[in-house]
Amino acid sequence: MNKESSRRGGPRAALARFLTNERWTQITVPIFCIILTLIVSAVVLLVLGKKPGTAFYSFLAGNGFLQKANYGSGSGMISDFFSFLNIMAPMLLAALAFIFGYRCGLFNIGISGQMLLSGYVATVFIGYSELPGAVARPLVLIVGIIVGGLAGAFIGFLKYRFNIHEVVSTIMVNYIISYVTAFRINLKYIDMISRSSKTISSAARLTFTKVQIAGCNCNIPLGIIIAILAAILVHFVFEKTVFGFELRAVGSNRNAALYTGVNVGKQMISAMMISGMLAGLAGVTYYLGYTNTIIPRELVSMGYDSIATALLGNNSPIGAIFSSVLITIFQNGASYMSSAVGVAKEIASVITGILLLFSACGGYFRRLAANYLRKLADEEEEAKKAAAAMAAEKGGEDK
Amino acid sequence: MGQEREEYIVEMRHITKRFPGIVANDDVTIQARQGEIYALLGENGAGKSTLMSMLYGMYEPDHGEIYIRGQKVNFRSASDAADANIGMVHQHFKLVENFTVAENITLGIEPMKKGLGIFPYVDLSEASRKIAEMSKSYGLEVDPKAVISDLGVSIRQRVEIMKMLYRQAEILIFDEPTAILTPQEVEYLLKSLEELRKGGKTVILITHKIEEIKKVADRCAILRRGKLIDVLDVRTTSTQEMANLMVGRTVALQTDKSEAKFGDPVLVVKDLSVRNEDKVQVVKDVSFTIRAGEVFAVAGVSGNGQVELADAIAGLVKTEKGSVTLLGKDITNDAIRDRVEEGITYIPEDRQKFGVFLDFNLRSNLALRRYYKEPFSHKGILNFDESQQYAERLIGEYDIRSGQGAKTSLRSMSGGNQQKAIVAREIEQHSPLIIFVQPTRGLDMGAIENIHKQILQERDRGAAILLISLELDEVMGLADTIGVIYNGQLLKIADAGTLSSQEIGRYMMGVTDNE
Numbered sequence: 001m002n003k004e005s006s007r008r009g010g011p012r013a014a015l016a017r018f019l020t021n022e023r024w025t026q027i028t029v030p031i032f033c034i035i036l037t038l039i040v041s042a043v044v045l046l047v048l049g050k051k052p053g054t055a056f057y058s059f060l061a062g063n064g065f066l067q068k069a070n071y072g073s074g075s076g077m078i079s080d081f082f083s084f085l086n087i088m089a090p091m092l093l094a095a096l097a098f099i100f101g102y103r104c105g106l107f108n109i110g111i112s113g114q115m116l117l118s119g120y121v122a123t124v125f126i127g128y129s130e131l132p133g134a135v136a137r138p139l140v141l142i143v144g145i146i147v148g149g150l151a152g153a154f155i156g157f158l159k160y161r162f163n164i165h166e167v168v169s170t171i172m173v174n175y176i177i178s179y180v181t182a183f184r185i186n187l188k189y190i191d192m193i194s195r196s197s198k199t200i201s202s203a204a205r206l207t208f209t210k211v212q213i214a215g216c217n218c219n220i221p222l223g224i225i226i227a228i229l230a231a232i233l234v235h236f237v238f239e240k241t242v243f244g245f246e247l248r249a250v251g252s253n254r255n256a257a258l259y260t261g262v263n264v265g266k267q268m269i270s271a272m273m274i275s276g277m278l279a280g281l282a283g284v285t286y287y288l289g290y291t292n293t294i295i296p297r298e299l300v301s302m303g304y305d306s307i308a309t310a311l312l313g314n315n316s317p318i319g320a321i322f323s324s325v326l327i328t329i330f331q332n333g334a335s336y337m338s339s340a341v342g343v344a345k346e347i348a349s350v351i352t353g354i355l356l357l358f359s360a361c362g363g364y365f366r367r368l369a370a371n372y373l374r375k376l377a378d379e380e381e382e383a384k385k386a387a388a389a390m391a392a393e394k395g396g397e398d399k
Numbered sequence: 400m401g402q403e404r405e406e407y408i409v410e411m412r413h414i415t416k417r418f419p420g421i422v423a424n425d426d427v428t429i430q431a432r433q434g435e436i437y438a439l440l441g442e443n444g445a446g447k448s449t450l451m452s453m454l455y456g457m458y459e460p461d462h463g464e465i466y467i468r469g470q471k472v473n474f475r476s477a478s479d480a481a482d483a484n485i486g487m488v489h490q491h492f493k494l495v496e497n498f499t500v501a502e503n504i505t506l507g508i509e510p511m512k513k514g515l516g517i518f519p520y521v522d523l524s525e526a527s528r529k530i531a532e533m534s535k536s537y538g539l540e541v542d543p544k545a546v547i548s549d550l551g552v553s554i555r556q557r558v559e560i561m562k563m564l565y566r567q568a569e570i571l572i573f574d575e576p577t578a579i580l581t582p583q584e585v586e587y588l589l590k591s592l593e594e595l596r597k598g599g600k601t602v603i604l605i606t607h608k609i610e611e612i613k614k615v616a617d618r619c620a621i622l623r624r625g626k627l628i629d630v631l632d633v634r635t636t637s638t639q640e641m642a643n644l645m646v647g648r649t650v651a652l653q654t655d656k657s658e659a660k661f662g663d664p665v666l667v668v669k670d671l672s673v674r675n676e677d678k679v680q681v682v683k684d685v686s687f688t689i690r691a692g693e694v695f696a697v698a699g700v701s702g703n704g705q706v707e708l709a710d711a712i713a714g715l716v717k718t719e720k721g722s723v724t725l726l727g728k729d730i731t732n733d734a735i736r737d738r739v740e741e742g743i744t745y746i747p748e749d750r751q752k753f754g755v756f757l758d759f760n761l762r763s764n765l766a767l768r769r770y771y772k773e774p775f776s777h778k779g780i781l782n783f784d785e786s787q788q789y790a791e792r793l794i795g796e797y798d799i800r801s802g803q804g805a806k807t808s809l810r811s812m813s814g815g816n817q818q819k820a821i822v823a824r825e826i827e828q829h830s831p832l833i834i835f836v837q838p839t840r841g842l843d844m845g846a847i848e849n850i851h852k853q854i855l856q857e858r859d860r861g862a863a864i865l866l867i868s869l870e871l872d873e874v875m876g877l878a879d880t881i882g883v884i885y886n887g888q889l890l891k892i893a894d895a896g897t898l899s900s901q902e903i904g905r906y907m908m909g910v911t912d913n914e
Contacts, residue, residue, distance in 0.1 A: 241776075242771045242780070242781060245763070248759075249759075252756045252757075252758045253752075253755075253757070253758075255753050256754065256755060256756050258715060258735065259713075259715060259745070259747060260767045260768075261734070261735040261739050
């Protein structure tokens with residue numbers, strides 16, 4: 001008995017309890033995954049003969065969290081930090097787009113396409129116009145929301161009306177959007193030198209470029225404020241509103257939602273539409289903020305990376321803020337890390353890959369921990385039962 | 400002791416199998432001899448299929464042992480069972496639609512040949528010959544070259560049987576084989592079962608249809624609520640006796656029922672027909688009326704359309720024809736939420752599938768009928784204080800046990816307490832019509848008694864109650880009016896006092912007055 005209880009208090013059991021704790025599992029599991037990632041990537045770096053500490057430092061320095069060894073003229077920590085925010089904004093919005101569908105039981109992998117379509121429409125209609133910034137920027141956001149929302153609602157409608165699985169339709173629609181926009185750009189808007197679309201007017205761009213702060217040229221993204229506000233809003237909708245409750249109900253148990261009287265079809269279309277709206281916002285902050293041009297026939301990988309970001313953030317909008325910070329640190333810091341440590345830039349992708357792999361296993365780790373705890377409890381019970389059975393059998397065998 | 404065991408080809412000893420919340424098999428022992436048809440009789444949920452799934456290697460028993468030809472076996476998968484010459488025909492066939500009969504039968508053990516001595520290919524010509532031969536000798540006509548998607552259910556079933564025979568199965572398990580067949584096809588199947596017995600095969604037949612057992616089986620084990628009730632010699636036992644044992648009479652209901660005071664009609668159902676997802680008509684021209692203060696109980700063997708009837712009234716499935724009128728208003732085509740608002744509450748049969756959100760906490764689950772209304776929400780914003788107070792009141796009044804009060808996730812609660820929460824939520828609506836489907840399934844005696852008391856309280860308040868139950872005791876104990884459903888039709892509607900349980904049992908088997 002003593003042995004049992006000592007085992008129950010062992011470090012493995014403590015770790016298992018840490019991971020399964022009802023209240024904190026949303027946070028403890030991702031932290032566990034991140035620690036595992038750091039350990040494994042440290043091993044990878046050591047195998048390559050590099051110092052993991054320096055590498056991790058350079059990732060942070062590359063994003064303006066820590067001081068680099070030296071800076072070029074007109075740049076500094078603060079400009080690095082703003083460029084980090086500049087790329088993080090669309091990533092967070094795209095992750096929110098995925099989360100919004102996912103919580104309603106819909107798997108939106110058409111985020112790239114929705115981003116491209118809204119970016120394209122906003123570029124053509126607002127980006128190439130002569131409107132002043134005070135009109136153009138809000139219009140860009142509105143166009144992004146409307147176009148993305150329509151693209152999403154179309155997917156939701158196909159699912160509701162014709163029972164076409166959203167994964168299939170979004171993949172197909174991605175191709176259609178990619179080729180149709182490429183065709184239009186090549187026909188009308190191509191810049192013959194860069195082989196991408198002509199750049200937009202700076203009045204329509206959501207990132208204010210070359211703003212002087214403390215002697216540094218900073219690209220200040222409007223998108224990050226929108227993204228953080230969107231995360232808070234999505235959180236509010238899910239947790240505090242009737243609408244969000246019904247969305248989660250459909251995602252959690254479609255039959256029970258039907259039984260409760262939720263209009264399941266309407267909620268699915270709404271969820272897909274709002275997911276598309278967020279993707280649209282991600283699209284305009286990417287194509288009319290982070291960049292100012294569209295490369296034809298290229299779907300940004302961010303649309304897919306955002307799925308992993310959402311997953312790492314446990315499909316919570318607030319969690320997504322943190323996970324998009326983390327993923328962006330690795331992706332955006334790659335080139336500085338590469339030059340500072342003298343290792344191929346692609347190692348950052350390897351680390352992101354490891355992180356995504358582990359975070360995809362988050363549920364598995366939790367279940368593993370839960371099973372381990374259950375086994376401990378069962379073993380204890382079995383031991384008791386076996387003792388009782390042994391006592392009973394002794395009586396029975398004589399017969 | 401070894402001698403005694405070898406007499407039986409299949410022996411399952413003291414089998415216990417638990418699933419979260421229920422004991423599917425509780426210390427069940429069955430023994431089948433070579434060359435007999437051994438029937439397993441019991442209502443749905445009695446544990447027949449679970450028991451056979453263990454024999455077929457799909458589950459492992461928690462306790463107990465399985466012996467095949469006197470040898471102890473430990474099946475870990477269906478292929479282990481197949482190696483021991485055990486075959487099973489499932490309720491849902493496992494055939495590849497666009498393959499031929501011969502391809503399906505040989506699937507996984509395809510006869511290979513080598514062209515030019517090098518290139519392997521599948522040669523079905525000999526297999527087809529063998530299949531044709533076997534189908535003749537067992538009276539199971541199948542064309543080896545026919546494509547499955549062109550074949551009807553009864554022929555597909557023959558293919559499944561041939562599949563087992565081709566794999567040299569000696570012990571053949573049939574899970575409710577007649578459920579999908581027409582009476583003529585049933586006759587044909589029963590004849591082929593006899594052919595199989597003649598051929599020395601052992602047949603284990605899972606069913607809840609007593610007439611079939613009476614026709615072909617040698618012995619019959621009766622299961623109820625996971626327990627083995629009795630093993631009978633079919634020839635010397637009457638149909639009535641078997642029916643009594645199957646439905647069970649051990650739980651005598653002691654409900655203090657006051658005199659019924661009927662009011663105006665609350666629910667009028669007229670000529671209602673419903674088709675299920677497979678387009679089969681499962682409710683046929685059902686008409687009945689429930690008055691205020693009346694418990695109308697629908698008795699019947701599971702799978703005769705009673706759940707679909709309840710779903711249609713609650714609006715979960717579409718009606719094919721007929722009308723549903725609530726308090727004088729036609730609600731046949733109303734949305735579910737409108738029906739709730741107009742006064743229907745529904746305690747569904749499958750509580751985890753329909754009744755609750757396992758991932759949500761108790762507070763949210765208790766508020767499911769109200770969250771969208773004042774004061775539980777205001778202009779679309781949820782008011783958690785209100786639902787918290789409401790949940791706390793219900794937890795107290797209905798004695799719902801949960802680890803962390805209103806914040807407990809439903810998943811961590813026991814089945815009985817989940818059901819208590821559903822019943823509390825629905826009764827609190829104080830609706831004119833309450834539909835209870837299997838409200839006490841899987842609950843212990845105390846909880847059952849509690850729910851029965853609540854049903855009668857609601858009736859005395861003046862609610863119309865539609866009670867659908869597979870437990871005849873429950874029906875007899877609570878009903879003011881009893882309707883017996885068989886094959887989607889209400890065969891008999893009568894005052895509870897005027898029907899004996901034997902009569903009800905007969906109607907449940909589909910025997911009508913004029914026979």
